[in-house]
Amino acid sequence: MDVIGRGFLAMNLARIAGKHHDVVAFAAGSSSTVATSSDEFGRETAALHDAIRRCRAEGRMFVYFSTASAAMYGSPDSPGTEDGPVFPGNAYGRHKLAMEALIRASGVAHLVLRLGHLVGPDQRPHQMMPTLVAQVRSGEIEVWRGAHRDLIDVLDVVRLLDALLTIKVSDEVVNVASGVPVPVEDVVAHLEKRLRVPLRKSYRDAYARHDISLTKLSRLAPVVRELGFGPDYYRRVVDRYLSATTGVPLEDLPSAG
Numbered sequence: 458m459d460v461i462g463r464g465f466l467a468m469n470l471a472r473i474a475g476k477h478h479d480v481v482a483f484a485a486g487s488s489s490t491v492a493t494s495s496d497e498f499g500r501e502t503a504a505l506h507d508a509i510r511r512c513r514a515e516g517r518m519f520v521y522f523s524t525a526s527a528a529m530y531g532s533p534d535s536p537g538t539e540d541g542p543v544f545p546g547n548a549y550g551r552h553k554l555a556m557e558a559l560i561r562a563s564g565v566a567h568l569v570l571r572l573g574h575l576v577g578p579d580q581r582p583h584q585m586m587p588t589l590v591a592q593v594r595s596g597e598i599e600v601w602r603g604a605h606r607d608l609i610d611v612l613d614v615v616r617l618l619d620a621l622l623t624i625k626v627s628d629e630v631v632n633v634a635s636g637v638p639v640p641v642e643d644v645v646a647h648l649e650k651r652l653r654v655p656l657r658k659s660y661r662d663a664y665a666r667h668d669i670s671l672t673k674l675s676r677l678a679p680v681v682r683e684l685g686f687g688p689d690y691y692r693r694v695v696d697r698y699l700s701a702t703t704g705v706p707l708e709d710l711p712s713a714g
Contacts, residue, residue, distance in 0.1 A: 458470070458473060458474050458475075458476060458477040458478065458480040458481070458482055458622075459474075459480070459481045459482070460474055460481075460482045460484055461481065461482065461483045461484060461485050461504070461508055462483070462484035462485035462486075463485075464484065464485070464581070465575070465577065465579055465580045465581060465584070465611070466484040466522060466575065466611065466614075467482075467484040467485070468579060469577060469611045469612065469614075469615050470482055470484055470615060470618075472612075472615055473615060473618070473619050476619065476622075477518075477619075477622045477623075479516075479517050479518055480517060480518045480519075480520055480622060481508060481511065481512050481517050481518070481519055481520065482520040482522075482618075483504075483505060483508050483519065483520065483521050483522070484522060485501060485504055486498075486500075486501035486504070486505075487501065487549065487552075498548075498552045501552075501556070502556070502559075505521075505556060505559065505560075506559075509559075509560065509563045509565050512565050512566070513563070513564070513565050517566075518566045518567065518568065518622075518627065519560065519565045519566065519567045519568075520567070520568050520569075520570070520618070520622075521556065521557070521560055521567065521568075521569045521570070522569075522570050522572055523553045523554075523556065523557055523569050523570065523571045523572070523630070524549070524550065524553050524571055524572060525537075525571035525572055525573050525607065525632045525633070525634050525669045526550070526572075526573070526574065526606075526607075527546065527550075527665050527667050528545055528546060528547050528549045528550030528553070529543055529545055529550045529553060529554065529571060530543060530667040530668075530669060531545075531546045531550075531665060531667050532544035532545075532546060535667065536668075536670065537632070537667060537668045537669045537670045538632075538670040538672070538673075539571065539629075539630040539631060539632055539670070539673055540630075557569050557630065561628075566627050566628065567627070567628060568621060568622070568626055568627060568628075568629060568631070569629070569630040569631070570614075570618065570630075570631055570632075570633045571630060571631070571632045571633065571634075571669075572609070572614060572633050572634065573606075573607035573608065573609045573632075573633065573634030573635060573669060574586075574606045574607060574608050574609065575609060575610075575611045575614060576608050576609065576610055576611065576694050576695070576697075576698050577610060577611035577612065577697075577698065577701070578698065578701040578702050585606060585608075586608075586695070586698055589641075589644060589645060589648060590648060590652075590698075590699075590702070593645065593648045593649055593652055593654060593656055594652060594654060596654055596655055596656060596657060597656070597657045597658075597659075598645060598656060598657075598658055598659075599658075599659045599660070599661055600641060600642055600645055600658050600659070600660050600661070601641055601660075601661050601662075601663040601665075602642060602660045602661065602662050602663065602664075603640070603662060603663055603664030603665065603666070604640070604641045604663045604664070604665045604666075605638035605639060605640055605641065605665060605666040605667070606638070606639055606641060606644070607634045607635055607636070607637060607638050607639070607669050608635060608639060608644070608690075608691045608694050608695075609633070609634050609635050609694065610693075610694045610697060610698075613684050614633055616680065616684070617633050617674065617678050617680065617681060617684075618633070620678040620680045621677060621678055624677070624678075626677055629673075629677070631673055631674055631677065632669050632670060632671060632673065632674055633674060634669040634671065635686045635687075635690050635691070636668075636669055636670070636671040636686055637686065637687060637688060637690060637691070638666050638667065638668060638669075639691045643691075644691065644695065645658070647691075647692055647695055648695060648699075650711070651695070651696065651699055651710055651711055652699075652711075653711050671686070696710060
């Protein structure tokens with residue numbers, strides 16, 4: 458598999474780069490769900506056009522990473538399914554939906570993954586988990602009361618993509634997430650217990666919850682049942698992140714109980 462991009466997701470896709478030689482994975486472009494830069498979106502669109510032309514010329518599969526965040530599914534009228542209506546609530550969501558449409562219209566064989574909030578070492582500082590960890594360690598944080606996020610370990614994303622490519626899923630949009638919207642307050646509380654730092658919290662009401670359907674993913678990639686998705690999954694994701702970024706083995710992390 459050829460991987461386009463040099464960021465966090467691209468680095469992890471390198472784990473399966475020796476497989477799926479008929480695939481080009483496009484892991485470039487903005488990684489921030491609040492991005493608004495038309496220049497940044499324009500660069501991604503141009504690179505996307507080039508990659509699609511290459512795939513069509515070489516008869517290869519094109520993999521694109523879209524979003525299953527609130528930017529795509531945040532509207533109360535959206536059921537969180539791949540074939541249901543979506544009403545993107547910001548520029549990032551509208552851009553991703555437009556790129557999905559461009560890919561479909563191109564006629565290239567493709568697989569679009571709508572991703573939850575990825576977590577793993579080597580993320581950029583602006584992404585969710587590095588931001589929360591830095592704020593907790595600083596001893597002060599503003600918590601968005603009522604906000605929810607669906608967290609998924611990047612290694613589980615790679616495993617699920619590998620499974621989908623192995624069975625040659627094509628011309629589909631698939632949600633890849635844990636399927637559990639977690640209150641950001643709970644994530645912060647877990648980090649506070651694990652890091653054991655005095656933390657002063659202020660609160661802003663910002664209710665935002667959306668559900669991401671895993672019905673299609675579960676049908677196409679039964680391995681999803683082995684990943685332990687459920688109400689406690691996010692704690693394991695956070696613990697693996699802390700262990701990987703601090704060098705402390707999981708069993709030596711302070712108890713979160």
